[in-house]
């Protein structure tokens with residue numbers, strides 16, 4: 001007897017600590033991608049009515065760039081593995097981790113690309129920048145030079161991507177190493193830069209874990225919200241005959257000739 005196992009059924013359930021039911025709040029109001037308290041209403045309704053199209057099957061690409069040794073690998077490892085390594089091992093080229101979430105009841109995955117900051121590995125790493133929905137630029141809050149290089153990282157990342165479609169985050173790392181006075185000095189400059197770049201600003205510590213989970217939850221939520229809105233826009237502008245639905249018996253995506261989405265008129 002042959003047993004058919006679909007790709008979906010072999011995936012373990014989403015971890016309980018990756019379930020997002022409320023929009024996580026920004027870190028600083030002055031430099032937030034948006035300051036609303038909750039998910040967009042249309043997005044909430046679409047999720048309730050299971051009208052999120054292909055979003056539940058989507059993997060959004062996130063790239064993390066920034067100077068060498070600012071803590072990109074540690075940031076990803078703290079979130080994905082809850083681990084911290086105090087020894088520096090340069091990333092050679094790139095590395096990636098998959099993180100699965102459930103946002104408003106819909107599965108959603110992020111592919112987190114950890115890229116090399118060292119100049120000699122940069123040309124390998126930059127070939128993986130393409131197709132990013134989210135760009136995270138990391139700098140060390142104790143190293144002004146690393147903040148100064150942020151614009152160059154932005155330019156490099158945007159060369160490979162559609163600047164109007166990318167969601168940008170500016171992240172200050174190693175907050176544990178700085179005194180409150182030192183930190184607040186660099187924060188002024190970082191906030192100004194984030195506003196100019198239209199990035200959302202965060203400050204984190206991978207050593208203590210401060211703000212790490214909150215930050216990635218915010219990234220996942222905003223990326224998810226953008227994807228659902230894009231999907232709604234697409235389905236709104238579809239012609240008759242283009243409505244995509246899921247056939248529950250075959251699990252295949254196909255087009256129907258109904259005017260309305262089947263889930264809207266039930």
Ligand SMILES: Nc1nc2c(ncn2[C@@H]2O[C@H](COP(=O)(O)OP(=O)(O)OP(=O)(O)O)[C@@H](O)[C@H]2O)c(=O)[nH]1
Nearest residue numbers: 069070071072073074086088091117174205206207
């Ligand atoms: N105190 C402290 N040290 C950190 C933190 N994050 C990273 N480090 C240390 O900084 C060094 C560099 O960290 P990595 O994460 O390897 O840096 P990276 O940006 O990935 O470096 P490249 O791969 O070369 O681009 C390591 O020795 C880490 O232990 C932090 O939040 N606090």
